[in-house]
Amino acid sequence: MTTSDLADLLIAQLLKREGGTKRRWRQVVGAVRWHDPATHPHCNWSLEPGGSARESEAVETLLDELRLRHPIVTQG
16 A cells, blocks of 8 residues: 555545545545555555634544554555
8 A cells, every 4th residue: 555545535534523624634644654564664655634623623533544554554
């Protein structure tokens, strides 16, 4: 899985769970940051969601689940 794939998966899940628009969730999620697995062996990606408190909470809840299923991704 690439960082782009992960962002797409995250947005699709947010749309399904929370509703809203794809455009808005892309703004809230922002870019997935890739980290070198040599320095981040347990989870090599991160992001800093923006948006309202409710939107950020929805993203953070989903991030916890995705980190368990997809801890290591590739750039792209």
